Amino acid sequence: MGRVPRKADERESPNRRFFAFAGMPFPCQLEPAVKTIFEKIRDGEIPSDVIHRDELCFAFRDISPQAPVHILVVPNKVIPRVGEATAEDQTVLGHLLLTAAKVAADLGIAESGYRVVINNGPHGGETVPHIHVHLLGGRPLTWPPG
Numbered sequence: 001m002g003r004v005p006r007k008a009d010e011r012e013s014p015n016r017r018f019f020a021f022a023g024m025p026f027p028c029q030l031e032p033a034v035k036t037i038f039e040k041i042r043d044g045e046i047p048s049d050v051i052h053r054d055e056l057c058f059a060f061r062d063i064s065p066q067a068p069v070h071i072l073v074v075p076n077k078v079i080p081r082v083g084e085a086t087a088e089d090q091t092v093l094g095h096l097l098l099t100a101a102k103v104a105a106d107l108g109i110a111e112s113g114y115r116v117v118i119n120n121g122p123h124g125g126e127t128v129p130h131i132h133v134h135l136l137g138g139r140p141l142t143w144p145p146g
């Protein structure tokens with residue numbers, strides 16, 4: 001017999017609310033089976049140098065920095081990649097860029113300049129299917145990219 005969903009569960013996820021409404025137990029198969037590495041960082045399950053958190057996103061130092069400053073800005077919500085974002089994601093996508101600019105200013109690279117990059121799909125170089133903005137700076141960056 002499944003347990004009755006608690007009030008706290010209902011606040012956490014639309015899926016929980018649906019199953020509570022349907023009188024069914026939770027967890028259910030609509031939840032992704034495996035978390036992305038960025039969800040694990042978001043949830044404090046693996047260590048990371050997190051430098052920013054707010055209601056929509058978080059930012060941390062890339063584990064394999066490609067420049068003196070290399071930060072990843074990631075939404076709390078899992079959007080796999082730009083190509084799978086919807087109109088519903090417009091606010092959070094804009095927020096990622098504004099946060100990258102704020103972090104750049106906080107880290108003292110606003111004046112010298114920086115680059116923001118979003119890799120999409122295999123040819124784009126995406127390796128983690130949880131959309132993220134790379135903030136790169138602290139040295140002159142070449143163009144075109146490889």
Ligand code: AMP
Nearest residue numbers: 037048061062063064119125126127128
């Ligand atoms: P992308 O290749 O655009 O999907 O970017 C993924 C980025 O995540 C790479 O730059 C990785 O170095 C970085 N990364 C992977 N695992 C970690 C981790 N545990 N902590 C910080 N950065 C990570």
